[in-house]
Amino acid sequence: MDDYILKMTNISKSFGEVQALHNVNFVVGRNEVVGLLGDNGAGKSTLIKIVTGYHQPTSGEIEFDGRKLKGITVAQARDELGIETVYQERALADQQTLWRNIFMGRELTTKAGFLDVGRMRQETQRLMQGSMGFTSSAVTPDSVVSTFSGGEKQGVAITRALYFEAKLIILDEPTMGLSLSETRKLLDFVRDIKRAGKACIFIDHNVFHVYSVADRVVVMDRGTIAGEFYTKDITLDQLMEKMYRVAQTGSLD
Amino acid sequence: MGPKYPELAHKYLGPVQASFEPIRRLLRKFGLQIGIVVAGLIIWTVFCIASPDTFLGYNIYGAIMSTTPFFAMMALVLTMVVISAEMDLSFPAVMAFGVAIFCLVLEGATALGWNYSISLTLATLSCFLAGLGAGLLNGFIVVRIGIPSLVATIGTQFFWRGIVVVIMNGSGRSLVSTQGTVLHGALVGRLGGLVPAQMLWTIAIAIVVWIFLNRHKFGAHVYLVGDKVESARLMGVNVPRTKIMVFAAMGLMASFAGLVASLEVLYFWLNLGEGHMLTTLSSVFLGGTSVFGGTGTVFGTFVASFIIALINPGIIAAGLSGFWTQVIYGLIIVLAVTMHAVLRKRLV
Numbered sequence: 083m084d085d086y087i088l089k090m091t092n093i094s095k096s097f098g099e100v101q102a103l104h105n106v107n108f109v110v111g112r113n114e115v116v117g118l119l120g121d122n123g124a125g126k127s128t129l130i131k132i133v134t135g136y137h138q139p140t141s142g143e144i145e146f147d148g149r150k151l152k153g154i155t156v157a158q159a160r161d162e163l164g165i166e167t168v169y170q171e172r173a174l175a176d177q178q179t180l181w182r183n184i185f186m187g188r189e190l191t192t193k194a195g196f197l198d199v200g201r202m203r204q205e206t207q208r209l210m211q212g213s214m215g216f217t218s219s220a221v222t223p224d225s226v227v228s229t230f231s232g233g234e235k236q237g238v239a240i241t242r243a244l245y246f247e248a249k250l251i252i253l254d255e256p257t258m259g260l261s262l263s264e265t266r267k268l269l270d271f272v273r274d275i276k277r278a279g280k281a282c283i284f285i286d287h288n289v290f291h292v293y294s295v296a297d298r299v300v301v302m303d304r305g306t307i308a309g310e311f312y313t314k315d316i317t318l319d320q321l322m323e324k325m326y327r328v329a330q331t332g333s334l335d
Numbered sequence: 336m337g338p339k340y341p342e343l344a345h346k347y348l349g350p351v352q353a354s355f356e357p358i359r360r361l362l363r364k365f366g367l368q369i370g371i372v373v374a375g376l377i378i379w380t381v382f383c384i385a386s387p388d389t390f391l392g393y394n395i396y397g398a399i400m401s402t403t404p405f406f407a408m409m410a411l412v413l414t415m416v417v418i419s420a421e422m423d424l425s426f427p428a429v430m431a432f433g434v435a436i437f438c439l440v441l442e443g444a445t446a447l448g449w450n451y452s453i454s455l456t457l458a459t460l461s462c463f464l465a466g467l468g469a470g471l472l473n474g475f476i477v478v479r480i481g482i483p484s485l486v487a488t489i490g491t492q493f494f495w496r497g498i499v500v501v502i503m504n505g506s507g508r509s510l511v512s513t514q515g516t517v518l519h520g521a522l523v524g525r526l527g528g529l530v531p532a533q534m535l536w537t538i539a540i541a542i543v544v545w546i547f548l549n550r551h552k553f554g555a556h557v558y559l560v561g562d563k564v565e566s567a568r569l570m571g572v573n574v575p576r577t578k579i580m581v582f583a584a585m586g587l588m589a590s591f592a593g594l595v596a597s598l599e600v601l602y603f604w605l606n607l608g609e610g611h612m613l614t615t616l617s618s619v620f621l622g623g624t625s626v627f628g629g630t631g632t633v634f635g636t637f638v639a640s641f642i643i644a645l646i647n648p649g650i651i652a653a654g655l656s657g658f659w660t661q662v663i664y665g666l667i668i669v670l671a672v673t674m675h676a677v678l679r680k681r682l683v
């Protein structure tokens with residue numbers, strides 16, 4: 083028995099005729115940054131969506147924080163278990179205000195479901211100065227998200243994930259569309275997650291990014307795990323060579 | 336117009352222009368509401384000038400207050416439907432279906448010899464349940480079966496209209512017997528001899544819809560679902576439940592509006608609702624609700640319904656032939672929707 087926050091055993095997932103995942107065994111340590119690499123269609127996003135409760139596995143078992151999961155919903159995964167995700171698409175509602183986006187799906191309420199708008203605005207204001215790094219006075223909790231740049235939107239999505247005290251933070255292609263300095267901020271953020279004692283799953287196409295922050299790298303190919311390496315045991319060049327070989331031949335060696 | 340990054344306003348513009356920033360911020364937040372009120376005031380002023388006899392007396396406002404509620408009430412709830420990026424075109428037929436059930440239950444209960452008040456209460460509850468049921472059916476078809484709401488509700492509109500004709504055997508019903516009852520007074524009585532009760536109901540409904548849309552978790556979810564449904568789903572919002580509840584509310588409101596409209600004229604016409612499709616939809620869009628979902632306000636729809644109500648009498652009182660009504664309607668709607676689109680682009 084080891085100290086895993088997440089343990090997925092023999093996970094398979096089919097969508098009708100298409101088998102997206104086939105007998106995947108995937109674990110994440112309590113304070114580990116795991117990089118998930120693989121080409122398009124390898125099954126990375128599907129695997130992640132199973133962890134977050136968006137999809138149910140066709141077969142296999144999931145254990146989170148020692149607890150066996152069955153039929154968990156997205157809201158449960160997030161609120162009860164502490165799994166936060168920053169999605170590729172950022173999962174923001176562009177026409178809505180900042181505070182509505184931060185609290186999307188878990189609005190702070192008083193009794194009978196009535197919104198505690200004041201508190202949500204207050205918290206958003208606090209977060210704005212702190213982690214989101216909005217310094218201009220022109221941005222308020224009522225600013226509409228569509229006015230933000232790609233990096234700022236990323237900041238919103240990330241802050242949202244951090245705010246709610248997650249145990250596991252999943253980043254799905256977070257560097258997409260970011261400038262160089264924004265990318266660097268993001269990689270620093272991943273290092274902060276590790277320093278905060280949490281676990282992180284980091285999916286990216288860019289092997290360089292993943293290698294620079296991950297403790298362990300898991301390579302997926304066509305719905306299965308092709309192999310895994312501790313970053314301290316392999317150089318970046320070696321890793322890239324293996325990735326290339328997987329793409330060409332379907333196996334690591 | 337205006338800098339893209341307002342915080343730079345102080346740097347690149349003079350202090351005077353930069354001081355417009357708080358005004359700009361206010362416009363950004365309430366632009367839609369301010370726009371519709373300004374438009375309404377302009378139209379009303381034009382009518383007052385064109386025919387002061389009509390528009391500076393009470394009678395026209397009494398008439399507007401007694402008839403506008405029929406579609407204004409539905410427009411308020413339809414606003415929620417459109418914000419959630421759905422559409423409901425079945426409401427005129429559901430109006431009729433609700434009242435048809437009302438008439439049949441009333442007839443049946445009185446035939447059984449039951450006390451009239453009890454029969455009326457039963458009939459009223461049945462009417463609302465019928466509307467709620469029709470709304471839930473819409474929700475079910477759209478959410479569980481997956482048919483786009485525009486098509487689904489065109490279908491249910493035909494369906495309920497047909498059901499009404501069948502169960503009523505092709506003829507309407509007199510509602511004269513409801514005169515003087517508590518129900519009649521509560522729904523369409525004249526308070527102080529002047530204010531039609533339906534007007535107060537409309538205001539109450541506007542307040543309730545506003546509270547649920549803006550101060551309740553349900554409303555927050557309606558906006559999120561309409562804005563980007565996938566984002567909402569990924570963030571754990573119960574999208575199916577939100578949509579079904581919105582359709583159910585619309586069905587319920589349609590039956591309520593139908594009952595009010597029928598009690599006002601003391602007759603149930605089989606084609607009840609047919610005239611309300613255009614006015615209801617116009618109110619929703621004139622009020623600034625985006626057809627793509629995600630934005631819209633109760634206040635906008637409320638003001639817009641009364642602007643729509645003003646147009647017809649305004650045109651006639653101004654001496655223009657009634658033929659012009661359609662032209663003016665169309666012009667006002669196109670101009671208003673354009674104004675909303677422009678404001679949205681420039682202020683955000």
